[in-house]
């Protein structure tokens with residue numbers, strides 16, 4: 001797998017993490033609403049709210065971890081574009097690993 005593909009995958013991971021994080025946070029908000037309704041009227045709503053709170057918090061934490069993972073590995077890979085063939089070579093390389101042109 002090339003660095004470029006690696007970077008693209010990390011970007012995807014970061015995006016997915018962000019999405020999961022927002023879904024999780026949304027669930028937490030819904031859960032709080034359910035909990036408030038539950039405590040004032042029916043206990044069933046409170047139970048649903050408690051479940052949603054647990055799932056939402058777990059999703060948010062998982063999303064945050066994925067986001068960090070994607071971002072964290074991104075920093076380590078800095079690429080430079082080859083002048084000749086356009087291949088994205090790891091920064092600091094002397095020659096392009098695809099065409100052999102001096103970087």
Ligand SMILES: [Zn+2]
Pocket residue numbers: 082083084085086087096097098099100101
């Ligand atoms: Zn090249």
